[in-house]
Amino acid sequence: MFGFEISAHCANTAARCGCFHTPHGPVHTPRFMPVGTLATVKGISTDQLARTGAQMVLSNTYHLHLQPGEEIVAAAGGLHGFMGWDGPMLTDSGGFQVFSLGDLNKIDDRGVVFRNPRDGRIIDMTPEHATQIQMALGADVAMAFDQCPPYPATENDVIDACRRTHAWLARCVEAHSRDNQALFGIVQGGCFPHLRRESARAVADFDLPGIAVGGVSVGEPVEEMHRIVRDVTPLLPTHKPRYLMGIGTLREMAVAVANGIDLFDCVLPTRLGRHGTALVGGERWNLRNARFRHDHTPLDPSCPCPTCSGGHTRAYLNHLIRSEELLGLTLLSLHNITHLLRFTTAMSQAIRDGCFSEDFAPWEPDSPAHHTW
Amino acid sequence: MFGFEISAHCANTAARCGCFHTPHGPVHTPRFMPVGTLATVKGISTDQLARTGAQMVLSNTYHLHLQPGEEIVAAAGGLHGFMGWDGPMLTDSGGFQVFSLGDLNKIDDRGVVFRNPRDGRIIDMTPEHATQIQMALGADVAMAFDQCPPYPATENDVIDACRRTHAWLARCVEAHSRDNQALFGIVQGGCFPHLRRESARAVADFDLPGIAVGGVSVGEPVEEMHRIVRDVTPLLPTHKPRYLMGIGTLREMAVAVANGIDLFDCVLPTRLGRHGTALVGGERWNLRNARFRHDHTPLDPSCPCPTCSGGHTRAYLNHLIRSEELLGLTLLSLHNITHLLRFTTAMSQAIRDGCFSEDFAPWEPDSPAHHTW
Numbered sequence: 001m002f003g004f005e006i007s008a009h010c011a012n013t014a015a016r017c018g019c020f021h022t023p024h025g026p027v028h029t030p031r032f033m034p035v036g037t038l039a040t041v042k043g044i045s046t047d048q049l050a051r052t053g054a055q056m057v058l059s060n061t062y063h064l065h066l067q068p069g070e071e072i073v074a075a076a077g078g079l080h081g082f083m084g085w086d087g088p089m090l091t092d093s094g095g096f097q098v099f100s101l102g103d104l105n106k107i108d109d110r111g112v113v114f115r116n117p118r119d120g121r122i123i124d125m126t127p128e129h130a131t132q133i134q135m136a137l138g139a140d141v142a143m144a145f146d147q148c149p150p151y152p153a154t155e156n157d158v159i160d161a162c163r164r165t166h167a168w169l170a171r172c173v174e175a176h177s178r179d180n181q182a183l184f185g186i187v188q189g190g191c192f193p194h195l196r197r198e199s200a201r202a203v204a205d206f207d208l209p210g211i212a213v214g215g216v217s218v219g220e221p222v223e224e225m226h227r228i229v230r231d232v233t234p235l236l237p238t239h240k241p242r243y244l245m246g247i248g249t250l251r252e253m254a255v256a257v258a259n260g261i262d263l264f265d266c267v268l269p270t271r272l273g274r275h276g277t278a279l280v281g282g283e284r285w286n287l288r289n290a291r292f293r294h295d296h297t298p299l300d301p302s303c304p305c306p307t308c309s310g311g312h313t314r315a316y317l318n319h320l321i322r323s324e325e326l327l328g329l330t331l332l333s334l335h336n337i338t339h340l341l342r343f344t345t346a347m348s349q350a351i352r353d354g355c356f357s358e359d360f361a362p363w364e365p366d367s368p369a370h371h372t373w
Numbered sequence: 374m375f376g377f378e379i380s381a382h383c384a385n386t387a388a389r390c391g392c393f394h395t396p397h398g399p400v401h402t403p404r405f406m407p408v409g410t411l412a413t414v415k416g417i418s419t420d421q422l423a424r425t426g427a428q429m430v431l432s433n434t435y436h437l438h439l440q441p442g443e444e445i446v447a448a449a450g451g452l453h454g455f456m457g458w459d460g461p462m463l464t465d466s467g468g469f470q471v472f473s474l475g476d477l478n479k480i481d482d483r484g485v486v487f488r489n490p491r492d493g494r495i496i497d498m499t500p501e502h503a504t505q506i507q508m509a510l511g512a513d514v515a516m517a518f519d520q521c522p523p524y525p526a527t528e529n530d531v532i533d534a535c536r537r538t539h540a541w542l543a544r545c546v547e548a549h550s551r552d553n554q555a556l557f558g559i560v561q562g563g564c565f566p567h568l569r570r571e572s573a574r575a576v577a578d579f580d581l582p583g584i585a586v587g588g589v590s591v592g593e594p595v596e597e598m599h600r601i602v603r604d605v606t607p608l609l610p611t612h613k614p615r616y617l618m619g620i621g622t623l624r625e626m627a628v629a630v631a632n633g634i635d636l637f638d639c640v641l642p643t644r645l646g647r648h649g650t651a652l653v654g655g656e657r658w659n660l661r662n663a664r665f666r667h668d669h670t671p672l673d674p675s676c677p678c679p680t681c682s683g684g685h686t687r688a689y690l691n692h693l694i695r696s697e698e699l700l701g702l703t704l705l706s707l708h709n710i711t712h713l714l715r716f717t718t719a720m721s722q723a724i725r726d727g728c729f730s731e732d733f734a735p736w737e738p739d740s741p742a743h744h745t746w
């Protein structure tokens with residue numbers, strides 16, 4: 001059910017084109033996955049989302065456990081029924097949020113006890129509990145409950161986090177019993193190459209339907225992240241989808257694809273949209289800027305998104321953002337998501353056409369590819 | 374270009390079915406018109422708006438003059454091009470906003486001087502200026518600049534407001550020179566029957582392509598409003614569309630249609646939507662209410678709107694509203710607008726089928742029609 005077929009390889013890099021099969025349809029890779037934290041991609045209807053080219057959509061276990069609670073989502077037929085998205089879905093495990101957002105009370109080998117910041121309620125999260133919640137949410141892919149160390153962290157702290165992450169992975173696998181849901185393991189290891197390699201081998205040994213590289217985009221220099229991807233990816237199983245968590249900038253996605261990564265997610269396109277910012281031609285445009293007031297060209301004439309193909313101009317978006325109209329945020333988010341999806345499908349096309357290494361790697365700030373995007 | 378054909382009459386009331394022709398297509402009456410104050414129906418894309426059954430859409434001269442300014446809208450090819458709506462459009466004159474929102478400095482027969490609350494700038498609004506702005510905005514229908522007296526107002530104040538409204542109407546007609554735009558006059562007269570009748574005759578004498586009843590829904594008891602409609606409508610030209618300004622509740626629209634009104638507008642459906650309230654079965658439901666948490670039925674199973682036909686449930690909407698997700702406001706606004714549009718098209722069908730007086734008039738709180746809606 002969760003097969004991954006590779007249909008094309010780049011001759012000069014580790015980039016590949018694949019198809020990951022899920023109960024809710026295929027995910028063609030490389031591909032960006034939009035984030036719908038609370039069972040909604042912020043400000044965007046599922047009809048609109050379908051028009052961005054989105055295939056797999058993320059949602060967030062931690063946030064959905066707090067509101068509305070997984071039992072309500074399960075009673076609605078799972079996340080697909082609850083939010084009305086018929087395509088593939090993935091839930092993160094909540095590990096990242098527990099360690100970054102929660103008011104942490106206690107962590108030990110058993111699990112994590114923390115305080116819900118919304119209502120002060122004490123929550124006891126274990127690998128088993130995180131897995132049960134995700135089985136109730138019913139996405140096509142569940143993520144293992146891991147310990148994501150902060151950046152910077154001492155080597156001993158990262159050793160501890162890795163040991164726990166691997167032990168917890170075994171317990172997630174044991175607790176997971178939903179046939180129509182794949183469980184992905186997560187590689188940790190901070191910025192210590194030997195710990196990253198060790199974690200990659202340990203997680204790969206579980207032979208799960210997919211594998212993720214976590215603990216990146218937590219504050220480390222971007223070169224560190226590139227090095228981690230370069231170190232880790234060769235150790236991951238070839239015929240499994242590889243997901244680099246929390247990454248969604250063009251250059252970083254291109255570097256990662258060149259190293260053999262298949263899937264990405266990031267809240268950036270909707271977060272930028274809500275701040276009035278559009279991703280155009282490799283730049284970030286603040287649409288509130290006065291230079292757009294009289295600019296009656298579509299946001300990005302080359303873009304097929306509902307915003308641009310609908311003819312919405314920079315002047316109109318400037319007006320909406322200045323007027324604090326909700327539609328401005330929706331139209332910019334739609335464009336930004338489409339932009340990242342187009343970028344990943346363009347990489348896919350380039351791999352098939354044999355021009356990926358020329359067009360997308362090495363990705364330099366002044367390369368032609370940069371100007372194309 | 375702005376013909377109005379009546380295709381059916383109710384045998385027992387003054388209700389009628391008509392078709393108002395505009396350069397951007399027909400408006401079938403009776404019909405509710407959604408309000409897009411700042412060149413956007415709040416939170417709703419034009420694609421979504423088209424799916425609600427909307428034909429003519431309103432926008433606001435006063436607000437657009439302040440932001441972004443009519444010259445920017447004109448440079449975009451008018452409101453249609455600026456906001457991407459190809460259907461019929463109407464702009465109000467700004468009179469209501471000038472008298473209700475503006476920091477009023479001076480009013481005399483020449484016009485109104487007021488302070489822009491956004492930037493403190495002094496604005497000088499005359500009938501000629503309001504007409505020029507609307508010609509620049511380029512909607513299919515422009516409204517005359519009128520003086521809308523507050524409620525309550527003394528008879529002398531209303532006499533003054535009527536005299537000005539009629540004198541200003543003559544100046545609007547004189548200033549208006551856009552062939553592909555109809556100018557509608559507005560009947561005033563407060564709650565004084567003889568002034569309402571006098572105003573109706575005065576405005577009717579201009580023989581414009583349409584006529585509006587203004588100065589209602591300004592705080593008067595609803596029975597007063599019904600009486601005004603009953604008094605005024607028989608004095609209006611039969612073969613012109615009649616527009617009751619600012620009204621959009623089911624009972625009030627049904628009573629008005631029974632008296633021969635054709636068009637309505639109201640900000641209520643989007644304002645309620647932004648407050649988490651849905652119009653269902655003649656009631657207002659606060660979707661934040663805990664009773665909806667576990668309610669997995671579509672919002673209104675009989676409703677064809679994108680929200681209900683898309684299968685979005687009360688539990689999902691409850692979750693979105695509680696999470697303060699923008700999508701909740703969009704989905705509720707879409708439903709509410711569709712609800713009012715369906716109600717007016719159902720009246721239209723009932724007039725054609727000869728059952729309007731039975732199904733919609735008299736509209737009593739416990740009538741069968743009430744329960745249908």
Ligand SMILES: [Zn+2]
Nearest residue numbers: 303305308335
């Ligand atoms: Zn676009």
Ligand SMILES: [Zn+2]
Nearest residue numbers: 676678681708
């Ligand atoms: Zn509906």
